[in-house]
Amino acid sequence: MRRRLPGFLLAAPAWAWxxxxxxxxxxxxxxxxxxYKPSIFATQATDKLSFDRYAEVFSPTFFATFQNTLWVGVAxxxxxxxxxxxxxxxxxxxxxxxxxxxxIALVMVPFWTNFxxxxxxxxxxxxxxxxxxxxxxxxxxxxxxxxxxxxxxxLGVVYNYLPLMILPLFVAFDRVNxxxxxxxxxxxxxxxxxxxxxxxxxxxxxxxxxxxxxxxPLMGDYITATVLGGAKGNMVGQLVASQFQxxxxxxxxxxxxxxxIFVILLTVAIGAGIVWLVTLPIRASHRLVIGAPAAAPASVxxxxxxxx
Amino acid sequence: xxxxxxxxxxxxPRRAWSDVAFNVWGILVMVFLFAPIAVIIVSSFNVGxxxxxxxxxxxxxxxxxxxxxxxxxxxWISVQTGFIAALVATALGTLAGIAMARHPGKWVWxxxxxxxxxxxTPEIVDAVALLPxxxxxxxxxxxxxxxxxxxxxxxxxxxxxxxxxxxxxRARLVGQEAQLEEASADLYATPTRTFxxxxxxxxxxxxxxxxxxxxxxxLDNTVIAAFVSVSGSTPWPVYVLxxxxxxxxxxxxxxxxIMLVLTLIALGLVALVLRRAxxxxxxxxxxxxxx
Numbered sequence: 001m002r003r004r005l006p007g008f009l010l011a012a013p014a015w016a017w018x019x020x021x022x023x024x025x026x027x028x029x030x031x032x033x034x035x036y037k038p039s040i041f042a043t044q045a046t047d048k049l050s051f052d053r054y055a056e057v058f059s060p061t062f063f064a065t066f067q068n069t070l071w072v073g074v075a076x077x078x079x080x081x082x083x084x085x086x087x088x089x090x091x092x093x094x095x096x097x098x099x100x101x102x103x104i105a106l107v108m109v110p111f112w113t114n115f116x117x118x119x120x121x122x123x124x125x126x127x128x129x130x131x132x133x134x135x136x137x138x139x140x141x142x143x144x145x146x147x148x149x150x151x152x153x154x155l156g157v158v159y160n161y162l163p164l165m166i167l168p169l170f171v172a173f174d175r176v177n178x179x180x181x182x183x184x185x186x187x188x189x190x191x192x193x194x195x196x197x198x199x200x201x202x203x204x205x206x207x208x209x210x211x212x213x214x215x216x217p218l219m220g221d222y223i224t225a226t227v228l229g230g231a232k233g234n235m236v237g238q239l240v241a242s243q244f245q246x247x248x249x250x251x252x253x254x255x256x257x258x259x260x261i262f263v264i265l266l267t268v269a270i271g272a273g274i275v276w277l278v279t280l281p282i283r284a285s286h287r288l289v290i291g292a293p294a295a296a297p298a299s300v301x302x303x304x305x306x307x308x
Numbered sequence: 309x310x311x312x313x314x315x316x317x318x319x320x321p322r323r324a325w326s327d328v329a330f331n332v333w334g335i336l337v338m339v340f341l342f343a344p345i346a347v348i349i350v351s352s353f354n355v356g357x358x359x360x361x362x363x364x365x366x367x368x369x370x371x372x373x374x375x376x377x378x379x380x381x382x383x384w385i386s387v388q389t390g391f392i393a394a395l396v397a398t399a400l401g402t403l404a405g406i407a408m409a410r411h412p413g414k415w416v417w418x419x420x421x422x423x424x425x426x427x428x429t430p431e432i433v434d435a436v437a438l439l440p441x442x443x444x445x446x447x448x449x450x451x452x453x454x455x456x457x458x459x460x461x462x463x464x465x466x467x468x469x470x471x472x473x474x475x476x477x478r479a480r481l482v483g484q485e486a487q488l489e490e491a492s493a494d495l496y497a498t499p500t501r502t503f504x505x506x507x508x509x510x511x512x513x514x515x516x517x518x519x520x521x522x523x524x525x526x527l528d529n530t531v532i533a534a535f536v537s538v539s540g541s542t543p544w545p546v547y548v549l550x551x552x553x554x555x556x557x558x559x560x561x562x563x564x565x566i567m568l569v570l571t572l573i574a575l576g577l578v579a580l581v582l583r584r585a586x587x588x589x590x591x592x593x594x595x596x597x598x599x
Contacts, residue, residue, distance in 0.1 A: 007411025011419055014404035014470055017396075021463050022426050025441035026433065032440065043440075083337060090334040094327060103334075105579070110341045112571050116530050116545050117564040120359075120556060121344025124351060127360050162341065191326070212428070220430020222531055227552065237432045237531075244436050244535065257433045264430070 033254035044250035053255035062239060062256070066263065069236040072150065073219045073267070076157040080165040080214045081207075083158065088169030089199075104170070111163035119227040122156055123147065126228070148230025156224040161217065165210040172206020173199065212268065219264045236260050345568070352561035359556040369558035370566075379563060382547035386527055389458055389543055393465040394522035400466075401473025401522075402515050406507055408474065409481035410489070423471040431468075435535040438464050442536055457541025464532035469525050473518035480514035481507075513581055520578045524571055 033053055035046035056062070091103045110118060124130055126147045133144035146152050176199050184194040200207075222237030229235065236256060243253030352370070356363030373379055408416050442463070446454035453459055488510065492502040508515075530545035537546050544567075548560055 008407050008413060008415050010407035010411070011404040011415075014400040014474065015419065015422070017400055018422055018426060018467065018470065021438070021441070022429075022434070022467050023422075025437035026429070028441055028444070029433070029437045086330060086333050087337045090330040094330045095334070101579075105575075106338055107341065108575065109572065110345060112524055112528070112575060113345055113568055114528050114530075114545060114548075114564060116548050117348055117560075118344050120548070120552070120560075121347045124347050124360055125344060129361050131362075159340065159344070162337075216428050217430060220432045222432050223549075226549075237430070240432055240436055241535075244439060250440060253436055257436055260430065261433060 029254040029257055032250055033258050035251045037249045037251050043248050044254075053251050054259065056252055057255050057259050065234045065236055065239050066259070068150065068234060069219060070263065070267065072154055072157060072235065073215055076154055076161065076218050077211055077215045079154070079158045080162050081211065084162055084165035084169055084210065088166050089173055091166070091170050092173035107163050107166050115160060116223055116227070119156055119160065119224055122159065123227055126152060147228065150229070152228040153225050153235070156228040157218050157221060160224055161214040164213040168206045168209040168213060169203065172203035176202040215268065216264055220260060348561050349565050349568070351558060352565040354558045354561070356558065359558050359561055369562040372559050373562060376559065379547065379559060382542050382544045383563060385458065385541050386544040389461040389465060390523045390526035392458065393462045393469060393526040394519050396462060397466045397469030397473050397522040398515060398519045401470045401518055402477050402511060404470070404474040405477025405514070406481060406511060408478045410486060410507070423474055426467055427471045431531040434464065434467060435532045438532065439535045455538070457538040460536040460538065461533055461541070461543060464536045465526040465529050469522035472521055472525070473515070476514040476518045477511050480511055484510055516581050517578050520574050524574060527567070527571070
């Protein structure tokens with residue numbers, strides 16, 4: 001087995017690259033977050049370490065933005081799920097198999113169009129001079145005033161992240177499709193019973209992947225809020241960016257970035273806890289174990305879904 | 309394949325209301341997904357000063373591109389960066405993916421953990437972290453290569469792509485037995501030769517898909533690019549971002565239309581290669597949703 005020896009060394013270049021250009025810079029940001037901004041000309045200093053920047057992050061001005069971001073993040077994820085679930089189910093189960101390839105392509109094209117440009121497309125649609133607004137005015141309504149509000153940001157993030165919800169859900173439903181659901185129907189279960197007791201539980205890894213794929217980047221979103229949000233629709237991403245780009249206060253910006261990561265992790269944990277509690281009575285009464293145990297740690301199933 | 313036949317039989321007598329509702333909802337969502345893209349394509353034929361207000365139809369915005377070196381330069385920087393970043397990500401990711409699939413062990417868990425960490429970190433955090441880090445490497449440590457605009461962009465854009473390529477290549481090889489490689493070794497091929505003649509060709513569809521995905525990711529990357537780019541090498545999305553503040557002109561829509569067509573061609577190629585390699589529509593979706 002001598003030829004097996006250098007095996008994992010094949011991964012060494014990637015490992016080194018990610019350590020130098022991901023782990024080290026992020027570690028540096030964490031280090032900066034304990035420092036301070038010494039003068040208007042310097043961006044940060046770390047000769048005195050403290051938690052003062054974290055206290056600053058939780059001041060009322062910034063706290064409001066965190067609340068706003070969390071609201072948009074949770075509402076956006078829930079809306080993506082509610083809108084995307086029927087679409088994914090339709091694509092995987094209802095649509096004729098011959099059209100499936102085309103439907104997937106259709107969902108993917110917006111996904112691969114430049115994020116910024118798509119968002120600008122919404123800016124054009126929603127602008128008070130746009131055609132929707134003009135049409136409304138000819139019928140006698142007020143001009144459209146949604147641009148530069150939190151509602152516009154919510155619309156933008158739902159639009160931008162919807163494909164990231166649809167695709168993993170589609171893959172999950174596609175896997176469940178077929179014999180099992182037929183068996184359920186043959187045994188006398190109705191449509192809804194089959195959906196809630198067979199399809200949905202088996203599609204769980206896809207649901208988890210979709211929710212995480214939408215929620216995590218959404219919380220850090222910076223483009224959508226910049227293009228559609230104006231002054232009212234501020235999000236943490238913009239706050240972090242402005243500390244680095246305009247205010248030149250790297251210490252405070254770093255603390256915000258670290259808090260953002262913690263807020264994301266905490267929300268995911270709380271969300272998982274709530275889902276676990278809510279489904280506890282259901283899982284206790286109808287256990288569904290098929291093939292390999294689906295009770296692997298959540299992180300594993302997410303990873304596989306992302307990898308798949 | 310009895311499922312399609314069964315479905316057809318069920319459908320023939322009468323359409324259930326729920327099927328109609330699903331169709332309507334699906335089509336509505338598709339329209340929603342394409343609305344802003346259609347608006348951008350239409351706007352690219354707008355002859356007027358600003359993108360937002362429609363004047364009349366014409367090709368002026370496409371012709372104006374020829375006269376604007378700033379836009380051309382920005383697109384060229386993006387294409388160069390995309391190509392180099394995709395090369396780097398594909399090389400590193402392919403090696404890592406092969407190692408994970410063919411040389412399993414405890415290290416794989418640690419490495420997958422790192423990949424997971426990279427792929428779930430919000431882009432804005434990567435961006436603000438890379439800015440001080442490249443300044444530190446380039447100016448404090450005097451490694452002048454990190455002051456180069458394209459090098460910085462390539463580094464920023466490669467991070468996420470490496471994880472995607474690694475996942476793709478690993479997923480492809482895990483699905484195939486290692487018997488071919490063992491046979492090759494039994495037939496006295498050197499490890500290098502086995503790697504080149506057997507392992508790489510097996511992984512090739514995933515490598516190719518990974519390359520194309522990395523390229524499009526890089527073209528699309530706005531957040532990291534906005535932080536690490538230096539003046540003189542502004543990539544296209546950062547140019548658009550700055551135009552956002554000074555007023556959007558129809559030229560921006562024109563370039564977007566051209567780039568959309570190019571992206572569609574690239575994605576079509578990926579789908580073709582994957583289909584040749586025997587993937588079903590669902591497999592392709594799974595590959596593409598790899599992000």
